[in-house]
Amino acid sequence: MATGFKSYHPWVNVMFFISVITFGMLFLHPVCLFVSFFASVCLDIRLKGKKAVKEIFTFILPMLVFVTLINGIFNHYGMTVLYEISNGNNITLEAYIYGFVLGLTVVTTMLWFFCFNEIVTADKIMFVLGKGIPKLALVVTMALRFVPLYRKKYTEISQAQKGFMQSDDDKKILNRIRNAVKSVSILVTWALENAIQTSDSMRARSYGENKRSFYSRFRFTKSDGFVLLLITIADIVVAICKLKDGLYASYNPYVIINSQKADGITYLIKEINMMINPLSTFEIVTIAVYILLCFLPLIIDLKEELNWRRLKSKI
C-alpha cells in the first residue's frame, strides 16, 4: 500500500511534477537550481533508498561533470579568459559556469523524472489519460493486456511447431528466421480470429450503447484538496516572480546574479567579472515558497512518519 505523498490523488502528484519540472527548467538562478537539485536528490533517496544513492554516484554526478566539461571545452563566449588554446580560441570561466548550470538543470530534471516514475504508477497515468481522452485510455489498457498475451502465445506457437515438426533445422540462421516468420503469421491469424470474440464480449456488455463513464479507484479527499491548493498558490507566487523578471541570472558575456536594484549592496568581483545584485523582499519570499514547493513530498512524508511515531508511542 502506498504511503505519504505516493498515496495522494494522481492530480496532486502530476500537478507537483509539472510544477517542479517546469520551474526547474525556467529558473537559472543558482539558489533555485540548488534548491531543486537537493530536493530531487532527497526525494529520490527517500523513494528508492540505496539504489538511488548508487544511481547518483554512478550516473548523475558523472553526468553533471561531463556536461560542465564539454560546455567548457566547446564554447568560447565570456569575458573571463582562463587560458588561450593554440587555434586562437579562449577557454573561459563563463563557459564552465554555464556548463555547470546547464548540467544541473539536466540532472535535476532527470531526477524529478526518476521520482515521477516511482510515484506516478501505471494506473495513475491511466487515470489521468482516462479523464482527458477516455477512448485512448481504453485502447491503452487493452494493449497492456495484449503485450504479455501475445508474447505467451508466441512461445506456445513456436513450441507447438517445434514439437509437431520435430526437425533439427534450427541450427541454420536462415531456417530459424523462416520458422520465426511462420510463427508470427500464425500469431496474427490467431489474434485476428480471437479479436472477433473479444469484440463480441464487449458488445455483449453494452459497449457503445451509452456514453461511457470513467471509473477510477482514486478518491479525491480533503487533504488532496489542501495539498493541491498549496501547490497552486506556490505556483502562482513563483510564476509572478518569473514574469516580473525576478530571480534573474545571466551567464554571458559575464555572470550577473539578480537584476539591478535601487538600494542594497551590489558586489562586484572584478577578477572574475561577476556581479551579484541584492535580492528584493519579494524575491526572498519567492525563494522560501520555492523551497516549500520542492520539498513538499518530503514534508508530507516526514509529517506522516512523525504522526505514526506519536500514535505508536501513545499505545
Added chain:
Amino acid sequence: MAQIEIKNLTFRYPLEEKTALKNISLSIDEGEYVVLCGKSGCGKTTLLKHLKTVLAPKGKKEGKVVLSTDKIGFVMQDPENQIVTDKVWHELAFGLENMGLKSNEITVRMAEMATFFGIEEWLDKNTNELSGGQKQMLNLASIMSMHPEILILDEPTSQLDPVSAETFLTTLDRINKELGVTVIITEHRLEEIFPVADKVVVMDDGETVAVSSPSEIGKVDIIKSSLPSAMRIYSEIRKGDCPVTVREGRKWLRETLDNQVEEIKKEEKKKPDDFSVEIRDVFFRYSKNGEDILKDISLKIPKGEIFAITGGNGAGKSTLLKIIAKTEVPYKGKVKIPKNLRIAALPQDVRLVFTEKTVELNLKKICSTDEKIREIIQLMGIENLLSKHPYDLSGGESQKAATAMLLLKNPDIMLFDEPTKGLDNDFKEEFAVILRSLKSKGKTIVMVSHDVEFLAKHADYCAMVFDGKISSYSAAREFFLSNVFYTTSACRIAKGIVRNALTCEDVIECLKAK
C-alpha cells in the same frame, strides 16, 4: 407471461443451404435453470445468440423471439478472449462504465460482486496472471455486476479442468437459486448440471427434439452417450424411477440387484515389457531461480500402447509431455528415445499447427503424395472439411484435421495434450476409434488428459503426476478402480455393489446378465 417466448423460429445463415434452426418454439419462465443439449453443430449456439439481440447472427429469420427484459448476460466458451482490460478491477468495472454509471455506484456493485464470488484478493492482479478457471469466473462476475435478469452461457466450462468446472457450475447454481436469475446453458458436462437443472431441451439438426425435466430426458436416444452415468445405466434397464446423481444411482442399483453384491471378471493387463520412451531422474524448471516443476521423475512408456498421464492442475503433466517432445530440456536427468523411433506432438490448442489457408493445403504441406493424403482423409472422414479455413472448424473438426496432419507425418510415438478438451461425447468416441486403429498399427500413443471417463474407457496404462513426481503408475483399469475420488462416476456408483465395474458398459453388462 413467460420471460422468454420463442415462437416458430426458423433461421438460415447467408450462403448456406441448410437451415440452422427449424421452427423452434420454446418458453422459459423467470428463474428457470434450462440446459440445452445436443450434438456439436446442432444449432445450440445459434439459438442462444438469438436471445441476445446484439449478438444475433445475420441471415434469413422467420418467427419471433419475445423477451420481457433486455437485461441479458452472455458468457462465452473461451475464458481468455472475453477479457477486455488488463486489470481485474477494471474488467469488473468495464460493463458498468459502458452503462454510464457513476464511480461511487460502480464501487458499490464491484464490492458486492467481489464478495459474492470471493475474488477480493485478485482485484489488483493483472488479468493474464489468472488461471483459466479464474478467468472464466471473472467473466461471470463482470457480467453479473451488470445485474442481468437472464444469464446465457455457451459451453462455459468446456475449456476448464474438472475442478475449476465444478467450482464454476456451483457458483452458477448459487446465482440461480439465491438471486433468482434465469440460467440458460449449453454444456457437455451433464453429470454436474442435471441434478440442478429444471428443464432440459434436446436439440438435433436445428430442431427441438424434447423438452422436459432432467429425470424424464433419459428416454431420448439422441443424447444417450452424454447422459450422466446413473441415467445412462438406467436407460438400458428402465426399471423403477430414473436416478440422476451418484447417490440416487447407488440406491437404484442396490434396489435393482436386491442388495446382492455382484462381480465382473475382466482379464488383467499384463505388466508391459517393451518400452519406447525412457525417462530417467529428470529435474526441470522454467527459469534459473524458479521452482522445480518436475522433481526426479523416472518413467518408462510402454511401446505400442495408449499411455495416459493424468494429475491435478499445475502438477507438471504438460511440462512432462514437452520434455518427451523435446521442446523443453531438463537440467538434470535423461530422456531416452531409440534412434529409429520418430516422435511428434500435437499441442493443446491444435489450431497452432495449421500454417496454410485451407485444411487441404495444410495436409499437402506435410506430404506430397496424393495417394497417401487421400487414404488419410478417408480414414479420418474429413472430406467435407478440405476446402475450409482451419479457424472455421469446430473444436472436434480441428482436432480431426490436426490428427490427420499428425498421421501424415507418420511418427512412431504420438503425443497429445488434452485431446478431448471441449469435444462432445460422439467426437470423443470417434477419436477413440482412431486411437485404437493407430495402436493396432503399432504406434505408441502418449496423452495428457483430465478426462477420467475417457481414459478409463480407452487408455491402457495410466500414470499420475503429483507435485512434480509420478505418484502412481499401473494399467488403466486397476488405476481407476483403486481410486476413490479420481475415478469414473460409474465406478463410484458401483463401488461395493458391482465389483470391478469401471464404466457404464460394465454395469449395464452385469445388469443385463442378471
